[in-house]
Amino acid sequence: MDRCRVLVPSGVLGSGCPAEALERGISLQPHAIAVDAGSTDSGPHYLGAGVSKMTRKAIKRDLRDLMLARDKLGIPVLVGSCGTSGTDSGVDWTADICREIAAEEGLTLNLGLIYSEQDRANLVQKLDAGRITALPPMEALTGGDLDACSHIVALLGYEPFAEAVKRGADVILAGRATDTAVLAAVPLMNGFSAAQCWHAAKIAECGGLCTDNTRRGGVLIDIGHDDFIVDPLHPTNTCSVRSVSAHLLYENSDPYRLTEPGVVLDASQAKYQQIDERRVRVTGSSFEQKPYTMKLEGSGPTGFRTMVFVGISDPKLLARLDEWLGSLENHLRSGIGSVLGYRDSDYVMDIRAYGWNALRINAAPPSVERPLETGIMVLVQADEQAKATEIAKYCNPYLLHYPLDPSDPLPSFAFPFSPAEVEMGQAYAFRLNHVVHVDDPLELVRMKFEALSNGGRDAKA
Amino acid sequence: MPKLEDVARYVRSKNAGPFWVTIDVFCADDDAYARLKQAPLLTPRGVAAVYSVDADIVKIFHDDPLRVIKISFPRPIIQGSLKDTDSHAGQYFVALLGRDIHDAPDA
Secondary structure, three states, X not given: OOOEXXXXXXXXXXXXXXXXXXXXXXXXXXXXXXXXXXXXOOOOHHHHHOOOOOOHHHHHHHHHHHHHHHHHHOXXXXXXXXXXXXXXXXXXXXXXXHHHHHXXXXXXXXXXXXXXXXXXXXXXXXXXXXXXXXOOOOOOOOHXXXXXXXXXXXXXXXXXXXXXXXXXXXXXXXXXXXHHHHHHHHHHHOOOOHHHHHHHHHHHOOHHHHOOOOOOOOEEEXXXXXXXXXXXXXXXXXXXXXXXXXXXXXXXXXXXXXXXXXXXXXXXXXXXXXXXXXXXXXXXXXXXXXXXXXXXXXXXXXXXXXXXXXXXXXXXXXXXXXXXXXXHHHXXXXXXXXXXXXXXXXXXXXXXXXXOOOOXXXXXXXXXXXXXXXXXXXXXXXXXXXXXXXHHHHHHHHHHHOOOOOOOOOOOOEOOOOOOEEEEEXXXXXXOOEXXXXXXXXXXXXXXXXXXXXXXXXXXX | OOEHHHHOOEEEXXXXXXXXXXXXXXXXXXXXXXXXXXXXXXXXXXXXXXHOOOHHHOEEEEEOOOOEEEEXXXXXXXXXXXXXXXXXXOOOOHHHHOOEOOOOOOO
């Protein structure tokens, strides 16, 4: 094989790829279609609760397009980090959608499922054997950190995808994987250099984000033995040296050295060259082998939250907003203690004045005299939803009526809805930023294969 | 006093995983890029002082072809925690905008 082409329809499954972009991609005869379906980007809720950020309908629309394209070309479709966080439930949820599409379209295919959610007891053994190490800025892991997680996933390298392709899977739905592993798997298993494959995958991991028009679908990466070419899928889209090279900056803490399972990509000497008005060729990246590690992600519950939000635009109050906020908070905390009987350690309350440094960008007070209006958010967290809501309800009349001066006739502020309290459910926190050392890339991975024939199901292994 | 917002063409910030934030400072021309490469504000010590983090862990990269200065450091408040007001760290860069580029307050 001289070159290996991977069609990357979008940066994330469910965000859509315009039909003309996908059609052009198919016409370029790719060897695989690969797309990532997840991220930790949207916070700890999705992994902690094991639910998808994308809607089922959006996933189904995209997956249908890719499964139909695959059927036409006879090439594998690889999807990583199913269900946003790549838990087992995320893989199963996506597999159900896939079976439904196969039935509706009468497709025959081998479905490969790769699971990377981790068993706590197994990780404790790894921890005891000194096989789990922290990434900065985290401290060394303890068993308690593992216990605090409701879900733990290990980020897959390319090897499990390659194994599933070798075993005949046509549609591969995987748990949490590095964005790049999904895209690099087919070229790597066909003998292309790690330098080209990982760098190309890194450039294409967010789909069209490395192009000049990020809303016209993804890209095709055309990988050779000494170079790779980035080709935007849409007939009217373009890539420039700038759009391609600048992508390494995006949400990477180090733009030149990128760590993947078993390998570090060094893109610091890469050369970017415009080869025509649409495409960019990249050469000169290199890589180093390193011991094989898989990054761990874990998220667990921290309590339940209830939120109240009120708007204020009275100029007299806004001129003395900090004073009012201080007085209000003291009054609320005192009543939560004396009336509800809760100690300070029973709850956490955060009061934020949107429009008045709620984001706490600067420690110093804002330099403007007063805001035009402010939205006061009171966020309460406690160990039970009912308790968080009880505290929020106690705050309600004061958020509606708390006067600036005790002698003021009763003021009223602007609640946007009734009830004013919004129950936010369980809150989660990320607990892990560690890697686990493994001897075999498949050691922590489970696979299942299933033959779908006109939508009918028949477990193969 | 030249402020960062007057010298840079565009500044943005973004989470880089749940525990890190990264800030990209884009420059319109070589002159602005050269000035900001030298600017005390955009050194580990300058950045550490603004964000109350340890200077030893602040990483600074200079991308000459793109004329970009990239700054990465652990988020002082972890993404998704109760006190987190900016999940994607998208507004973290604002704290640098109004500062004098010659500033490097004691960390």
